[in-house]
Amino acid sequence: MKKRCLALLLAFAMVFAFTACTGNDPGTDPGAEPGTNPPAQPGEMTEGGEISVGLYNDLDASLDPHMSSSSAATREILFNIYEGLVKPDSDGNLVPAIAESYSVNDGADQYTFKLRQGVQFHNGKEVTADDVVWSLSRAAGLETGEPLVSDVANIAAVTKTDDATIVIDLKKPDTEFLAHITTAILPEGHDPMSEVVGTGPYKFVSRVIQDNIVLEKFDGYWGEKAHLDKVTLKIIENPQTLVSSLRSGALDMAIRLDNSQIATLSNMNILEGSSNIVQALYLNNAVKPFDDVRVRQALCYAIDKHEVIELASEGHGSPVGSSMFPAFGKYFMPELIDYYTKDLDKARELLAEAGYPDGFEFTITVPSSMQSHVDVAQVIEQLLQPIGVTAKIDQVEWATWYSDAYQGRKFEGTVIGMDAHGVAASDMLARFQSSSAKNFINFNSPEYDAAYAAAVSTTDDAEQTRLFKECETILTEQAANVYIQDGASFVAMAKDLDGFEFYPLYVLDLSKIYKVQ
Amino acid sequence: MGDMLTVKDLRVTFLDNNKEALHGISFTMQEGERLGLVGESGSGKTVTAMAITGLIERSRVTVTGDVVFEGMDLHRCSRSQLRSIQGPGMGVVFQEPMNSLNPLIKVGYQVEETLRIHTKKTPEERRKLAIDALDRVGLPNPDEIYSKYPHQLSGGQRQRAMIAAAMVIHPKLLICDEPTTALDVSVQAKILKLLKELSDEYKVGILLISHDLLVVKQLCENVAVMYKGNIVEQGKTLDIFNAPKDEYTRQLMAAIPKRRRHE
């Protein structure tokens, strides 16, 4: 009993330490050393060992880091195998990786990178400037005209000026370009479909489709080497099976667990982080009645996000007020969280003004496999009843949701989470331009389009931040969606493991994890 | 020759409907005697036969009275004692030759089964005895019949095989429950003739159960007439045929068509 209390306390300390260091209080110490996450329990760090980590889904067929269609779940594993010129750290800062340093011209349309010497690929070859030029050209589609990675579509030319220097010219100025240059560097002429070769702390060993992926420590890594010798990623789709595998010891670790799953994991250390998503009731702004801003606002007044978080996830999760989550630091606007406070009279009034004094009926489409979104949809259904709005929940298969609701834009409301590819504000905000192909909610605001266009074209950081915040504010004022939270996400780790670090991105950094004695 | 079978005040009550089917019947049979038990259906003659052979499930009936066969009280002995006389003591030939043989087992196996159960004979000896028995009951090509399935035989052949199966171990008593009812008239006579020959040859007693007085007359020297669970009249077959005393026996007699009466 005593032991359990201690573990709980320590887990608590860990959680607290984590929330203090990612984003919630971004101003404090942006250049924090990677050791900020304190150990969960006192213990001697040891090198070596093997662990098994549970994954919900198989990785994509292609482990080509330039495949634009790669899923977030694949990218977070590839993070350990491939590296770009720069890479994000656990505080959301970009740190030099294959590049040692960089400089940018005043017009923000030319970036110069100095390459680190002695960086090795997993096949033992050293990374040359030619490899970098080839990789970035491939990703940007300079020869084919079809960029593989949309993040680097802005590249106009990559040139090697000497053996250790690369110059990248952009089509149009972009002060956030550094965030996009995490694109993986491959050996020149290499086909990543046939063999997986990167420069990261882990190298790819083998894979059995829909069963496991084996990674091994890369001894020739240029930076701080991985601590574990071998990591086996095991695919277990069934959430209960994942939990029992953690309890049985078949798995040493799993990430992205929810409240109900961690309840029985007394044999594990539990860490709480955030999902780095914006979960909201996304509304199709083009269909009746949501084409009327008053109706959307009425919903915002009726749905108390704090209540939703309390009911759907027992209070775990950070509320958000616009399409930006706390880990984004300076872009995140805490003041928007409670822009709408629960006010049923106001909601009814707005509905009446919009011509719906008796409310209306609509359908919330949710992917059935995503329990946390289904749960939130059910709470919302309850919260809307007092203002006469009847929400019908339609649970659909993920593929159906994706093709019909997301791509076909055939939905009224949907509960889903939106994540960011990188650490640039545009990753979250670009989609709400009226012309964006990803604008699945059909948000249409000339004011927004103008602010966004101004933000991406300015090179002044302070001005850019101000304009992005203006975009966020417009989304909130226009009640584009009913914003809820950045959901809580739990990590379970065997008691003899430590070193896990949360990232503000969809990243699982295996290299920091070590065994304790 | 002493009494082979003594039935005394036999009463059988079925437990499921609590009906008494036999109201205390008594008769005796000597070794080698052929007795006919005659009566209309429901008179209790089959129940009597089943009670004698021990083929009524003991848990389904209450039986009072005695059935003593060769000195053994069949309703008070153990199950294994009872089984030891089933076959070597008394064999049974049933009414329906179609269903009374196992359809999935070869005729030979079924004929020699009593030998397998009750004797220590080798497979070769058993096979020889079975083929002899098949031959003795008048089946052509007994070697072939031995390895045929019941459905490959005609009705008369099947009944001969049934008799061979009962006779192969030379029992003391053969209980024949309507052995010819399901057969053509021409076949009937042949089977009855066969039974008579076997009975004389091997000194086997036959308890023939039939609704047909004429069938009984052809085979049995003695007869007992049953009516509603009682024996109403018994004696020499010819005596009863010529001078039936009981009213029911007279009715039975009257039911026989005139032209068949002197068969």
Add this chain to the structure above:
Amino acid sequence: MTYVLKKTGVLIVSLILISLLAFLAFQIIPGDPTTKLLGTDWTPERAEALREQLGLNGNIFARYFQWLKGLLSGDPGISYSYFMPVKEVMQGKIQVTAALSLLSWFLVMLFSIPLGILLARFQGSHLERAGIVLNQVFMAVPPFFLGMLFTYLFGLLLKWFTPGAYVPFSDSFWGATGYMAFPALAVAIPKAAKTAKLLRSSILNEMNKAYVRTAYSRGNSRWAVLRDHVLRNAMLPVITYLAMSLADTVAGSIIVEQVFALPGLGRLLLSSIGNRDFPVAQCIVVIIAFVVVFMNYLADIVTQYVDPRVRLN
């Protein structure tokens, strides 16, 4: 002989119909494979190009025949989501599902036949009544629930196996068998209960037949009558059922593979449906359907062989 020919004809026709249904079913369900393949970079133009590349645009029947032709020549096509031949995607998975199905089928027979006989033998006793109630309960428990129960009971509580730590047969034969015994049991128990019930009533039905009385009249004990006479006859309807239940254990494996994290066809089927990876899903459906139809066919042939009345006429 004509019987076998006739049955073979029926087998071929049903297989063709099944392949057609499997093909059409996946054309009808909503969701476009290109959405998953292109992910966040989906545009109508790219989707169209990809559809062209994957041959999704042709006439539906022309595509069906092309697929069928490939299937018959042993090439079921290329997986949409893994960009590799379906055969390679399924590599190793068929063995897992086959091993699980066969093991659970073996367990079905191991449990159901003695149990069915015992229930019939002790008909009317308290033992039988208790057995029937218990049997009824087991019949109604779905395999996935048993799977979760076993995981908890035998895995987490008693630690007889480690849930989630399946080792492939190639690494350790007994290790794999030991792990698989539990999912196999989860699949087998409800099926075994159903089979035992069927066998029991089949035996009781046979017990009333005339030949049974004959067998008793020869001095056979109750056991001997059951063993030498009744069982053969009673097994006739059960054989067909057992053959069908092999097909059922394949279906049961699909769910149980999830619960026990076994890398088999079932999990691949579910994920390929989710991903709209039609070539893989169709191929698995055809395999399962083939097992069902083929086992049915085999059951007919075997029943025919066991029953001389059918065989010799």
